[in-house]
Structure formats: structure tokens, C-alpha cells
Amino acid sequence: MAEHSILLVGAGDMGTQHAKAWAAIGQPIAAIVDMDEARLHRLSDTHAVDRRFTCYEDAMAEMHDADIVDICLPLAFHLPVTVQACAAKKHVLCEKPLARSLDEADRMDQAVKAAGIKFAVGFQRNLPPWVNFLRQDVQAGHFGHPLLFTCDSMAEVRPKRFMHDRYGNNGPVVDLLQHYFLLWETVFDAKPVDVAAFGFIAAHDRPEIAQFPEKAIDTAVVTIRYTSGDVGSVTVSWGLAAGSRIAEAPDRLIGPKRVAMPAASPGGGWTLYEGAHEVHQPFPQVNAHALQAQAFIDYVDGRREEPPSSLAVGRHLLHLSLAALRSIETGRVVEISET
Ligand SMILES: NC(=O)c1ccc[n+]([C@@H]2O[C@H](COP(=O)([O-])OP(=O)(O)OC[C@H]3O[C@@H](n4cnc5c(N)ncnc54)[C@H](O)[C@@H]3O)[C@@H](O)[C@H]2O)c1
Known part of the structure; x- marks a missing residue:
């Protein structure tokens, strides 16, 4: 190399x-x-x-x-x-x-x-092997159809204040949820059709972010429907009071035949549930940033045709975030038609 x-x-x-x-x-x-x-x-x-x-x-x-x-x-x-x-x-x-x-x-x-x-954008969370495992398992029909991929993500006002600036990282709908959007469309192997979202600024009167004339939406429910008929949905807040200790709901992939969620055991992996039957699917611990760095070098050296995530993928995910914000603003379902 x-x-x-x-x-x-x-x-x-x-x-x-x-x-x-x-x-x-x-x-x-x-x-x-x-x-x-x-x-x-x-x-x-x-x-x-x-x-x-x-x-x-x-x-x-x-x-x-x-x-x-x-x-x-x-x-x-x-x-x-x-x-x-x-x-x-x-x-x-x-x-x-x-x-x-x-x-x-x-x-x-x-x-x-x-x-x-050569250019790549850093969505390293999509690279660990469990993502491809779920995609293959779904495409093999083991979950049945249609599917709901859901989770929630809860946090206090972010210590990195630029995360709350409308003109900075623009809150979780822009900064965080693109990881989920990429995961959903990878696992469903489908394109987004439309997005429905509701949201508000929970931390509107918090002194820590008073310096921003326009604050970002920090709390939202965002739901995307895919060409496969599957649905991805996330509830997110970065507006919790300091010291809040609220348990988050992890990723759950829910189908008529099978349900999956990350295993609670310290070794990690996922647990697959089929009725009362449970199977633990272990995955090796990986450094996703190192996978990304290697994939990028392979792309630069010509050993790989495509970057780990291309500029076009980054633009597409931004388009989805902006559509979700438009849905919050207008109270309407927003169709995904990319230009
Ligand atoms: N891929 C992921 O999972 C993931 C996770 C967290 C953050 N991020 C992204 O990574 C980026 C950086 O976030 P972070 O968490 O490392 O933030 P951070 O605040 O920890 O680090 C940013 C650094 O940039 C420096 N900086 C800011 N403006 C500068 C300038 N003009 N010139 C030189 N240095 C400057 C700051 O001093 C700071 O050390 C953001 O876009 C964020 O969304 C990605």
C-alpha cells in the first residue's frame, strides 16, 4: 500500500x-x-x-x-x-x-x-459488518415485509454550542439524523419516497445558547417512507435539562416474522427474535473510523471504485434533512424529489 x-x-x-x-x-x-x-x-x-x-x-x-x-x-x-x-x-x-x-x-x-x-464524506457508522448483515437478512426475506426501523436518541443541550446554531451544525435533524437515513436506506435497499416530521426548539430559553439569534430545531420525530414500503422513524432531542438520565430506546428493526435489536450483553452483537425464539448474532468489535480511513486510501489508490460515502451520498442525505426541516416548518408531508 x-x-x-x-x-x-x-x-x-x-x-x-x-x-x-x-x-x-x-x-x-x-x-x-x-x-x-x-x-x-x-x-x-x-x-x-x-x-x-x-x-x-x-x-x-x-x-x-x-x-x-x-x-x-x-x-x-x-x-x-x-x-x-x-x-x-x-x-x-x-x-x-x-x-x-x-x-x-x-x-x-x-x-x-x-x-x-478524490473526495469522501465521513459516514463511518454505516461500515461495521452488522449493517450489511441486517441488509442481507432483510433482503433474504427473514424479517418479512414491510419493516419499521426505529430508535430514539436523547441528550442534554450539546456542550458543543455550534450544534445548536441554525447557521452552524443546525441541530440533530442535520447533524445526527443523516447517519440513520443512510442506515435505513442501506438495510431496506430502497429509495426514500416522502418524509413527515414534527419538531420544536425545547431549549429555546436556555442561556447556554442565547448567543445564537436563530437556534436550530433540537427536538423532533422524523419518519421516512421508502419505495420498498418500509418505514424509518426516529425521535430525537438535544433539549433535555442538564443532568437528565433518561434511557434511550436503541435501534429496533421490526418485521412481521423477525425483530432485531442490539444485544444488551457487554460483548455486543444483535439479538434476533422470532416469537419466543431468540438468537444472538455476535459481531467482532471494529474501529469504524479505521475501516473508513482504509476504504478512503483504497479509493485514492484505485483499489476501490467508489469512496466509502461519496459527495453525492452526502448531498442526498442533506437533502433529506432539509426535507424533514421543511416538513416541520410547513406541517406537511414532503415528497422527496431530488434536484
Ligand atoms: N462521523 C461522526 O460520527 C461524527 C461524530 C461527531 C461529530 N462529527 C462531525 O465532525 C465535525 C467536527 O466535530 P467535532 O465533534 O470534532 O467538534 P469539536 O468541537 O470536538 O472539534 C472541532 C475542532 O475544530 C477547531 N476549529 C473550529 N474552527 C476552526 C478554524 N476555523 N480553524 C481551525 N480550527 C478550528 C476547534 O478548536 C475544535 O478543536 C462536525 O462536522 C461534526 O458534525 C461526526
């Missing part, structure tokens, strides 16, 4: 995960960027990276030897850093969500095509 040279932009939570992933697959990090110097030095020290920058423009101008830019910054920076990386003819792995708007997504697409570089 060819050795590449990574410019890691962002040393926060995702930057830390990506740095571990590059180390796990033996690809060297040439330089790290973060405007927060404490984080920059902590992550750089951990991975013995000497080249450190607080400004991504400086890093891009100086790091001629880096051939891959790995973007782990808040959503507002995905477009400008991608455009700079394209101008410098570097391949890009960009954290999800792809962009804040379809217009931004299209500008990224144009920059990527004009530069002829």
Missing part, C-alpha cells in the same frame, strides 16, 4: 478519532491544524507530529508534501476548507454532514470535479 501524507484539520473529538484511525492503518499524519492551541499540541504530542498550525490557510500554503486533507472542523468550514484543498490538488476526506445547504454542496462538487481530486 502506498504511503500517503495526511494534513489533519481539526484536533477536537473527530480529529482525535481520525488521528487514531490513521495510526491504526499505518498512514502518517504530516501536520495538524487547530485554532485551539491546547488541543493542537495535545493531539500532535500524542501522535508525535511536529508540523502544527493554528490556521488552515497557512497549513495549506506550506504543506506541499501532504496529498490528503482530512477535515474535522464544524460544518460551517467544510466548504471553504474543501475549496482550498481542491485548489492545492489534495484529496479530501470530510466529516459529515457534507454542507449546510445544497448550494454549498454543489460548490464543493464543482471544486472537486474541477480539481480532479
Whole structure:
């Protein structure tokens, strides 16, 4: 495998995960960027990276030897850093969500095509083997038909305040639910038909996010219907009071013949229920970020035709998030017709 040279932009939570992933697959990090110097030095020290920058423009101008830019910054920076990386003819792995708007997504697409570089967006959660196992089991008819894939996800106001900014990561409907949308359409092997959603801003009077003139929807029920007749549904809130300890409902895949949910046992895996009969399906523990990093390198080196998640997939998932927000705003079911 060819050795590449990574410019890691962002040393926060995702930057830390990506740095571990590059180390796990033996690809060297040439330089790290973060405007927060404490984080920059902590992550750089951990991975013995000497080249450190607080400004991504400086890093891009100086790091001629880096051939891959790995973007782990808040959503507002995905477009400008991608455009700079394209101008410098570097391949890009960009954290999800792809962009804040379809217009931004299209500008990224144009920059990527004009530069002829390879691009992937980071939906690593779809890569562990259990996702493909469920897809195959569903397609083999073991669950019967139709299906409901459902879960809920509950959290306090997010410590990363940009998550609540309408013009930042735009709340869970944009920032989080795209992982579920991708999972559902992978397992159903079908296209979305329409979306119905209700939502509101539970944390509207919380002082921690008072600085944002427009706050994101933080609490919603989003339901998508697929061409297969299957339905995906999630209840999400990032508006819980501090200290709330509410148990979340995990993923549940519900069919007329079989039901599945993650096993409660510490070893993980899934439990499949057929009436009173239960089967435990174990899966090896995997580092999904390392799977993603390897898949991206294989794509760059030509060993793989497609990226782990393409720019088009990122745009499609953003389109679904925006349709869900439109449904919340209008109180209507929104048809998914992509342009
Ligand atoms: N794939 C996943 O499962 C997953 C999970 C969490 C977050 N994310 C995504 O990853 C991205 C980053 O999120 P995070 O959780 O790592 O956030 P974070 O706040 O932990 O890290 C972001 C880092 O970017 C730095 N930064 C911000 N603006 C900068 C700038 N202009 N120049 C240089 N540094 C700057 C901050 O100092 C911070 O260290 C977001 O788009 C988020 O949605 C993806």
C-alpha cells in the first residue's frame, strides 16, 4: 500500500478519532491544524507530529508534501476548507454532514470535479459488518415485509454550542439524523419516497445558547417512507435539562416474522427474535473510523471504485434533512424529489 501524507484539520473529538484511525492503518499524519492551541499540541504530542498550525490557510500554503486533507472542523468550514484543498490538488476526506445547504454542496462538487481530486464524506457508522448483515437478512426475506426501523436518541443541550446554531451544525435533524437515513436506506435497499416530521426548539430559553439569534430545531420525530414500503422513524432531542438520565430506546428493526435489536450483553452483537425464539448474532468489535480511513486510501489508490460515502451520498442525505426541516416548518408531508 502506498504511503500517503495526511494534513489533519481539526484536533477536537473527530480529529482525535481520525488521528487514531490513521495510526491504526499505518498512514502518517504530516501536520495538524487547530485554532485551539491546547488541543493542537495535545493531539500532535500524542501522535508525535511536529508540523502544527493554528490556521488552515497557512497549513495549506506550506504543506506541499501532504496529498490528503482530512477535515474535522464544524460544518460551517467544510466548504471553504474543501475549496482550498481542491485548489492545492489534495484529496479530501470530510466529516459529515457534507454542507449546510445544497448550494454549498454543489460548490464543493464543482471544486472537486474541477480539481480532479478524490473526495469522501465521513459516514463511518454505516461500515461495521452488522449493517450489511441486517441488509442481507432483510433482503433474504427473514424479517418479512414491510419493516419499521426505529430508535430514539436523547441528550442534554450539546456542550458543543455550534450544534445548536441554525447557521452552524443546525441541530440533530442535520447533524445526527443523516447517519440513520443512510442506515435505513442501506438495510431496506430502497429509495426514500416522502418524509413527515414534527419538531420544536425545547431549549429555546436556555442561556447556554442565547448567543445564537436563530437556534436550530433540537427536538423532533422524523419518519421516512421508502419505495420498498418500509418505514424509518426516529425521535430525537438535544433539549433535555442538564443532568437528565433518561434511557434511550436503541435501534429496533421490526418485521412481521423477525425483530432485531442490539444485544444488551457487554460483548455486543444483535439479538434476533422470532416469537419466543431468540438468537444472538455476535459481531467482532471494529474501529469504524479505521475501516473508513482504509476504504478512503483504497479509493485514492484505485483499489476501490467508489469512496466509502461519496459527495453525492452526502448531498442526498442533506437533502433529506432539509426535507424533514421543511416538513416541520410547513406541517406537511414532503415528497422527496431530488434536484
Ligand atoms: N462521523 C461522526 O460520527 C461524527 C461524530 C461527531 C461529530 N462529527 C462531525 O465532525 C465535525 C467536527 O466535530 P467535532 O465533534 O470534532 O467538534 P469539536 O468541537 O470536538 O472539534 C472541532 C475542532 O475544530 C477547531 N476549529 C473550529 N474552527 C476552526 C478554524 N476555523 N480553524 C481551525 N480550527 C478550528 C476547534 O478548536 C475544535 O478543536 C462536525 O462536522 C461534526 O458534525 C461526526
